[in-house]
Amino acid sequence: MSLRLLRPALGLAAALVPSVAFAHPGHADAVGFVSGFGHPVGGLDHVLAMVLVGVFAFQLGGRALWLVPAAFVAVMAAGGALGMAGVEVPFVEAGIAISIIALGAAVAFGVRAPAAVAMAMVGLFAIFHGHAHSAEAPETAAGAAYAAGFMLATALLHAAGVGFGFLIGKVSETRGPIVTRVAGAAAGLAGVAILVGAL
Template sequence: MHALACSLRRPSWGFALAAWLSTAPLALAHAGGGAGGLVSGLQHPWSGWDHIAAMVAVGLWGAQLGAPALWMLPVAFPLIMALGGMLGLLGLPLPGVEVGIAFSALLLGIMVAAQVRPRHPAWAAVIVGFFGLFHGHAHGTELPAGENGLLYSLGFVVATGVLHGIGIGLGEVRRWSHGSRLLRAAGALIALAGGTFLFGALRSGPDDAVPAATAPRS
């Protein structure tokens, strides 16, 4: 009974973390109204369901794989994403950005749904880092006019970390007796959404591609 109680309590910490992290960007946004660029950066990853799905999937996959991937993936993605953001800020082109973002949600969802475990965690980090480049470029090219690029970049990196944390927190369901099935189901839903995003991105074409899905702004 004691072991069962502990197993039930542990995921609650993960859910509490996920719930708290989901409110963090809003709290920071309200607190930093005068920080030119920072607020926009904090809000931007939340503006598209394709960004949200992929970034949460990174956390879910890391939680599923466990250490050291648990921390390697949430480090690799924003690290390479920052590089992509710099390319976008400088106006340097990156082919297939919207397709890459949509495909990231599809593939990462499949990884979680199929419980894919690379032989070495570094390969998982390479995969998420590669996709981070596309997400970062999209953020960088959408810097609002007149706002500070450095603060904007800091904002979207922090917001991305929050989304990874939400995924890790939700990944705590793996500790439940049937938690593995729930985690795989979440991956399947993300993959399904990613497929929808990818269809939209491919149909738009490279010249007039727009974000695959836009989340409602507050």
């Protein structure tokens, strides 16, 4: 796997930066963006799921390397819009924990799903993550800035997952896949612990 395959994932994260970098936000926008950015990185459940999306995309390779993370971010934004509109989504916390378990299992077992199937799977889980992000938004946060924050943080976590897969593969061509699969299994077990309230 060459370094040029990381470009689509990193490009996804970079594509979200211009609207943030060139805006002149007011106080609510600034608070919203920082709060939004902090939400995904502030919870172990979100970090595990989003990094796993990147690792899963890396394992699939090809177009899935950028399509799978892009699908997650896009559908997560839709889930966030549902939360901001006050639309209830049942079993959000359970859905987040199950996303970690399922993604961890996919990585651990080296599942070779077609890109469309992988996109549908991560998209389903993204609804729960997006809804959780927006439902927990501070009242003082500007909605668009908050959404931009959690979308950028998510894209960066996906890129970290892709980078993890790439680096582990480079450290050892033979043991890299084993290390990645063990990490997926460990993350999946953490998801079980989160689901039962032990973590």
